[in-house]
Amino acid sequence: EQIKKGSYDHFMQKEIHEQPHSLTTTMRGRLKDSGVLLGGLKEYLKTIRRSRRVVFIGCGTSYNAALAARPFVEELTGIPVAMEVASDLLDRQGPIYREDTAVFVSQSGETADTLFALDYALENGALCVGITNTVGSTLSRKTHCGVHINAGCEIGVASTKAYTSQIVAMAMLALAVGSDQISTQARRNVIISGLSSLPSKASEVLKLDAEMKELASSLIDSESLLVFGRGYNYATALEGALKVKEVALMHSEGMLAGEMKHGPLALVDENLPIIVIATRDACFSKQQSVIQQLLSRKGRLIVMCSEGDTSAVCPSGSCRVIKVPEVADCLQPVINIIPLQLLAYHLTVLRGFDVDQPRNLAKSVTTQ
Ligand code: G6P
Numbered sequence: 001e002q003i004k005k006g007s008y009d010h011f012m013q014k015e016i017h018e019q020p021h022s023l024t025t026t027m028r029g030r031l032k033d034s035g036v037l038l039g040g041l042k043e044y045l046k047t048i049r050r051s052r053r054v055v056f057i058g059c060g061t062s063y064n065a066a067l068a069a070r071p072f073v074e075e076l077t078g079i080p081v082a083m084e085v086a087s088d089l090l091d092r093q094g095p096i097y098r099e100d101t102a103v104f105v106s107q108s109g110e111t112a113d114t115l116f117a118l119d120y121a122l123e124n125g126a127l128c129v130g131i132t133n134t135v136g137s138t139l140s141r142k143t144h145c146g147v148h149i150n151a152g153c154e155i156g157v158a159s160t161k162a163y164t165s166q167i168v169a170m171a172m173l174a175l176a177v178g179s180d181q182i183s184t185q186a187r188r189n190v191i192i193s194g195l196s197s198l199p200s201k202a203s204e205v206l207k208l209d210a211e212m213k214e215l216a217s218s219l220i221d222s223e224s225l226l227v228f229g230r231g232y233n234y235a236t237a238l239e240g241a242l243k244v245k246e247v248a249l250m251h252s253e254g255m256l257a258g259e260m261k262h263g264p265l266a267l268v269d270e271n272l273p274i275i276v277i278a279t280r281d282a283c284f285s286k287q288q289s290v291i292q293q294l295l296s297r298k299g300r301l302i303v304m305c306s307e308g309d310t311s312a313v314c315p316s317g318s319c320r321v322i323k324v325p326e327v328a329d330c331l332q333p334v335i336n337i338i339p340l341q342l343l344a345y346h347l348t349v350l351r352g353f354d355v356d357q358p359r360n361l362a363k364s365v366t367t368q
Contacts, residue, residue, distance in 0.1 A: 109137025
């Protein structure tokens with residue numbers, strides 16, 4: 001069946017707005033009151049629980065999705081998580097052990113670097129798990145087991161709905177692996193109910209579309225954009241900046257807010273726009289102090305915060321604020337990325353660039 005844009009101007013726009021639905025299809029039939037059911041992993045849960053490390057491997061947006069998953073995978077499973085960009089693992093021929101669970105994340109399931117890294121992990125005897133959107137892809141055939149994210153076909157080169165569905169698939173993986181731990185049962189219940197609320201929260205946050213278009217028009221001539229995040233939302237900062245870079249062709253960097261003092265602070269002036277992600281979680285007060293430090297250097301701030309927190313994040317009223325609905329803290333990255341996807345989309349249109357086929361990029365990079 002031919003996929004059409006329908007009432008949308010671009011596939012990227014359609015895919016951003018489809019997220020309430022794609023998140024629903026990722027979870028369909030998998031969330032139970034008693035826990036999570038992932039047919040493709042069932043036989044392997046015991047082996048994963050016994051592994052010495054979980055190693056996440058991917059490229060681009062898929063790597064960022066794995067980075068978003070890292071904190072809750074560590075929390076719910078107690079297993080240390082290592083992060084590997086596929087090409088860098090291969091360049092270093094980094095250590096992969098028989099006792100490792102290597103989790104490969106790829107929308108297409110055909111990215112060359114990721115597939116070479118998969119061959120390498122298989123040779124080294126690791127248990128290989130695939131998280132992909134493409135049934136029958138090389139990744140899904142070569143891994144021992146895995147989870148299909150079922151987000152529906154993604155056409156825009158810049159990945160949007162696959163990113164949020166990948167995070168949700170990894171949250172379900174973490175819940176399934178951690179399901180034998182009595183001490184985290186209450187926390188798992190909170191996350192399961194957070195997962196079921198995601199589609200409606202995604203619909204809510206999509207209402208920021210016009211506001212993000214307006215914000216985009218104020219940034220149209222900027223040369224650069226910084227995005228500061230930490231904790232659960234470090235990945236959101238990297239992914240938001242990647243979206244702006246790849247489609248709007250604007251220099252943009254995602255940064256760990258905890259590293260601000262070690263270099264990035266030198267860039268701050270009244271012209272450089274800086275997005276600070278400061279939604280509610282254990283890092284909130286640290287982000288409040290980052291905002292204060294940036295404001296004292298006259299930074300041009302756009303703060304993303306939970307509803308009702310405007311004055312808590314910016315008592316002086318001198319920041320622009322993006323208010324997002326709150327979900328369970330570890331799932332907040334699924335919601336927080338959506339306004340940044342909208343921002344990147346509108347910036348691209350306003351700057352007159354090709355949204356669905358950005359210059360020099362391909363949907364799936366099948367050569368090394
Ligand atoms: C390309 C695409 C990105 C994507 C990356 C990884 O660079 O332009 O949008 O994130 O490949 O692709 P994969 O299919 O492995 O997720």
